[in-house]
Structures are given as C-alpha cells and as structure tokens.
Amino acid sequence: MKTFTDKKRKIFFFVLLSLLFGMGISALVISLGFGGWDLQAWVLSGLFVSIGFFLLAIAVRWAQGGKTLIWIVAAGLILRLAVSIGLTMGLPVYGYESEEHQAGYIFADSYDRDYAAWSLASSGEAVVSAFENEYLADQYGGLLSIMALQYRYLSPGAHRQMIPLLVSGIVFMLAVPFLWNSLRSRWNRRVALVAALVFTFYPEAVLLSSAHMREPYLLCLASIGTWAVIAWEKNRVKSTAILAACFIGLALISWRSGVVIAGVLVVWLFLDGIMEKWHPSRRIWGWLLVVLVFLTLARLSYAWVRETAVYDTYLMVQSSGILQVVFKQIGLKYQIPIVGAYGLTQPLLPAALVALSNPLASVIAIIRSLGWYLLAPILVFGFFASWKAEPDRDRRVLIWLTTISLIWILVSSLRAGGDLWDNPRYRTIFLPWLALIAGWVWDWVHCRKNPWLWRLYLIELLFVLVFTNFYLVRYAHVGVRISFYANIGLVMGITVVVLGAGLITDWLKNRKTG
Numbered sequence: 213m214k215t216f217t218d219k220k221r222k223i224f225f226f227v228l229l230s231l232l233f234g235m236g237i238s239a240l241v242i243s244l245g246f247g248g249w250d251l252q253a254w255v256l257s258g259l260f261v262s263i264g265f266f267l268l269a270i271a272v273r274w275a276q277g278g279k280t281l282i283w284i285v286a287a288g289l290i291l292r293l294a295v296s297i298g299l300t301m302g303l304p305v306y307g308y309e310s311e312e313h314q315a316g317y318i319f320a321d322s323y324d325r326d327y328a329a330w331s332l333a334s335s336g337e338a339v340v341s342a343f344e345n346e347y348l349a350d351q352y353g354g355l356l357s358i359m360a361l362q363y364r365y366l367s368p369g370a371h372r373q374m375i376p377l378l379v380s381g382i383v384f385m386l387a388v389p390f391l392w393n394s395l396r397s398r399w400n401r402r403v404a405l406v407a408a409l410v411f412t413f414y415p416e417a418v419l420l421s422s423a424h425m426r427e428p429y430l431l432c433l434a435s436i437g438t439w440a441v442i443a444w445e446k447n448r449v450k451s452t453a454i455l456a457a458c459f460i461g462l463a464l465i466s467w468r469s470g471v472v473i474a475g476v477l478v479v480w481l482f483l484d485g486i487m488e489k490w491h492p493s494r495r496i497w498g499w500l501l502v503v504l505v506f507l508t509l510a511r512l513s514y515a516w517v518r519e520t521a522v523y524d525t526y527l528m529v530q531s532s533g534i535l536q537v538v539f540k541q542i543g544l545k546y547q548i549p550i551v552g553a554y555g556l557t558q559p560l561l562p563a564a565l566v567a568l569s570n571p572l573a574s575v576i577a578i579i580r581s582l583g584w585y586l587l588a589p590i591l592v593f594g595f596f597a598s599w600k601a602e603p604d605r606d607r608r609v610l611i612w613l614t615t616i617s618l619i620w621i622l623v624s625s626l627r628a629g630g631d632l633w634d635n636p637r638y639r640t641i642f643l644p645w646l647a648l649i650a651g652w653v654w655d656w657v658h659c660r661k662n663p664w665l666w667r668l669y670l671i672e673l674l675f676v677l678v679f680t681n682f683y684l685v686r687y688a689h690v691g692v693r694i695s696f697y698a699n700i701g702l703v704m705g706i707t708v709v710v711l712g713a714g715l716i717t718d719w720l721k722n723r724k725t726g
Contacts, residue, residue: 234262
C-alpha cells in the first residue's frame with residue numbers, strides 16, 4: 213500500500229513539474245516570438261508541451277540513467293530552446309539579407325516548409341492534403357501535416373513559428389533515454405554515456421532540432437528502432453510491433469530516409485538475432501546474403517545518386533574558385549570523385565576559421581565544423597577496431613554499423629558534394645549509430661590504452677594547420693604561400709610519416725615486451 217502511494221506521489225510530482233515547465237516555457241516562447249500574446253494559444257500550447265515534458269520525464273526515469281541522464285536531457289533541451297529562440301530573434305538582426313534569415317530561419321527548407329504548414333493550417337483544407345503534390349515545400353507530406361496540425365489547434369489565431377520548435381526539441385530529446393537504455397543493456401554505462409553526449413550535443417543535431425526540419429523525428433524513430441532491435445530477443449512480439457510502428461512513421465516523414473534507416477535496422481536484427489543461432493561455419497552465408505542485398509540496393513539507387521551527383525557537382529564547382537582551378541588543370545574526368553572527397557571535409561574547419569564574414573554565420577560554421585572534425589577520426593578508428601571486437605556477436609554488429617555508416621557518409625558526399633547544408637544534414641541521419649560507434653570506441657580505447665585514435669587526431673590536426681595556412685594566404689595574405697597541390701602532397705606526406713612512425717613504435721614495443 214505504501215509503495216502504491218509513493219508511486220502516485222511521484223506521478224503527481226512529474227505531472228505538476230511538467231505542467232509548470234510546459235506552461236512557463238510556452239509563455240516565454242509566445243511572448244518573445246512573432247504573432248503576439250494570446251491566452252488561448254498559451255493555454256493550448258502549454259498543455260500540449262506539458263504532455264511532452266511528462267512523457268520525457270517518464271522516459272528518463274524508465275531508462276534508469278540516474279542524475280547523469282537527467283542532466284544530459286535537461287541541458288540538451290535547454291540548449292535547443294536557447295538556439296531556437298536565439299536564431300529566430302537574432303537572424304533578422306545579425307543574419308544575411310536573405311529572405312529566410314530575415315524571417316528568422318537558418319535553413320531555406322525550414323522557411324518554405326513552415327510557411328506552407330501555416331498556409332495549410334489557416335486554409336481550412338484537410339491536413340491530409342499535405343501528402344498531395346501541391347505542397348512542394350515537403351515532398352513527403354508527413355512533417356508538413358504534423359506542423360499544420362500544431363498551428364491549427366495550438367495557435368489558430370496567428371503564425372507563431374516557435375511553437376513547432378518546442379515540439380521538435382522534445383521529440384529529439386525523447387530519443388536519448390531509448391538510446392541510453394539500449395546501449396547500457398547491450399554494452400555498458402560508459403558506452404551509453406558517451407553515445408548520449410555525442411547524440412545530444414553534436415552541433416549539427418542541435419541545429420537541425422532547433423529548426424522546422426525532418427531530422428528530429430527521423431532520429432527519434434531511428435533511436436527507438438535501435439532499442440527495439442536490441443530488446444528483440446527479450447520480447448519479440450513487442451519489439452516487432454514497435455519496429456513496424458517506427459517504419460510506418462519513417463515512411464510518412466521521409467520514405468527515402470526511412471528505407472535506409474529501416475534497412476540498417478533489419479540487417480542489424482538479422483546479424484544479431486538470427487545469425488547468432490547459426491553454426492559458425494554457416495555464418496558466411498549470412499554475410500553473403502547481406503552483401504547481396506546491399507549490392508542490389510546499391511544497383512537500384514545508382515542512377516539516382518549519379519544523376520543528382522552530376523548536377524550537384526556542377527553547382528559546387530561553379531561556386532568554388534579552388535575547384536574551378538583544379539578542374540581546369542586536370543580536366544573533368546575525375547570531377548565527381550574529387551568533389552566527393554572534398555565533401556568529406558565539409559564543413560571545412562580551416563575555411564570556417566579564416567574565411568570570416570557575418571559574425572553569427574562564422575560562429576555557427578566554426579561550431580558545426582568542430583563537431584564533424586571531432587567525430588570523423590573516431591569513425592575511421594571504429595571501422596578498423598570493430599574487426600577486433602569481442603564477442604563475435606558484437607563484432608558482426610559493429611562491422612556492419614561502421615561499414616554502412618562510412619559508406620553512407622561517402623554517398624552523402626557524392627550526393628551533395630561540398631554543399632555546406634545538405635551534405636552534413638544527410639550524414640546526420642545516421643547519428644544514433646555514429647554516437648554508438650563513438651561510445652564503443654571511447655570505451656575500447658580507454659580499456660586497451662590504444663594510441664591509434666590519438667594518432668588519427670594528430671593527422672587531422674596537421675591537416676587543419678596546413679590548410680588554415682592556405683586559407684590565411686588566400687584571404688588575409690598572411691602565412692607561407694604554398695600551391696594547392698603542394699598542400700595536398702604535404703598532407704599525404706604527413707599522413708605517411710605519422711602512420712609509419714606509429715607502426716614502428718608499436719613494433720618496437722611488441723618486440724621489447726615479447
């Protein structure tokens with residue numbers, strides 16, 4: 213009886229706290245944002261956001277992450293709220309003269325989609341019309357319909373663009389408890405902690421979940437699907453139902469991204485839940501099946517990737533003076549692979565540090581670049597380290613996740629080239645698994661004191677220094693003037709020296725201990 217009473221008290225406390233936060237933050241957003249103060253909008257949006265906070269509190273408690281997870285989720289939510297308000301109010305003053313910046317939107321897509329959602333909400337048409345082709349701002353219709361519903365029932369009197377941002381932030385943060393719970397149960401607390409930190413505070417994810425974009429919903433569904441795959445053996449019926457619901461949601465938000473995310477999860481389930489029961493001698497057939505399925509999908513998508521890559525490569529070359537000089541000297545034969553390799557470096561940290569223009573845009577560019585440059589060496593290291601993972605079950609899953617993640621990052625670079633917005637956005641779709649890899653790598657390096665991750669960071673640091681000098685010469689006329697090709701050769705030479713020195717050091721160390 214006492215336990216039941218304590219449980220009711222905790223639920224009452226969660227409800228009261230959620231209501232206070234929901235109503236308070238909604239009041240803040242409506243007061244600061246466009247559209248003006250309205251009592252009805254405050255009450256409706258406040259109650260809706262309060263429900264979201266309550267679900268988030270229940271999810272955090274269920275994940276059993278303790279105070280650490282509470283602080284991560286709270287900090288992540290506050291950060292997204294601050295970025296949402298800051299960009300909405302700051303871009304018209306400190307941004308560019310572009311139409312979207314003057315309206316308070318960091319992404320052109322979010323600007324188009326949000327105004328289309330308000331137009332649909334205020335038109336009186338059925339929300340399902342968002343799935344028709346007349347609304348070009350969202351080719352899939354799912355997010356457009358969700359936002360239109362929010363405007364129609366939470367803010368019917370005026371276009372208050374920050375209300376959907378509150379919802380996006382909560383939806384994204386709902387993914388964190390699922391990611392924490394699944395990785396803690398499958399691996400350990402350190403893996404879960406690092407993965408949760410990477411997932412929550414990766415700059416691109418913060419930016420996307422503070423805008424009217426699809427990614428918060430896609431990443432939330434991908435994280436819940438990851439939990440369902442890991443929990444599949446404990447309750448197959450429940451996990452299968454949750455996976456099916458996630459796949460339907462993904463298809464409604466973006467069926468192209470949904471197919472990719474669902475494919476990763478289905479193969480993971482096959483490797484983890486089915487192949488584990490096979491005799492080791494038969495598992496080679498499972499890998500062959502995975503490769504066959506992957507090659508089939510690659511063949512089906514080749515034409516789309518090639519056509520879009522050609523067009524986006526053309527746009528990228530036209531906007532980049534460096535690439536125009538390079539292709540004038542070597543011709544157009546290697547245009548796509550070179551732009552793809554260039555896309556892997558985007559957002560380019562040396563350029564962000566030196567090619568300063570608008571102060572707000574420069575700060576955003578530097579933070580986005582730092583996020584990618586801190587994560588990239590971990591992914592490369594994770595690919596090689598995954599082949600040594602133990603037990604076999606972990607090795608299969610990690611080889612799959614690191615391999616498909618690197619392939620997807622390469623495809624994103626080919627698809628969007630050096631584009632500073634679409635390219636990083638495409639690769640962020642894999643963030644739950646990139647965060648998982650980061651957590652596992654950090655745990656692996658910590659336990660084995662392996663020096664190779666730090667050697668990769670050294671190579672990257674020297675790359676940044678070399679090309680920072682290049683951009684300083686180009687924009688500030690300061691530094692040592694070196695040709696573009698000499699810079700490439702210098703970076704390649706540095707890479708060979710660092711890798712060679714590392715191999716020799718390890719060989720001498722093993723010889724001494726052996």
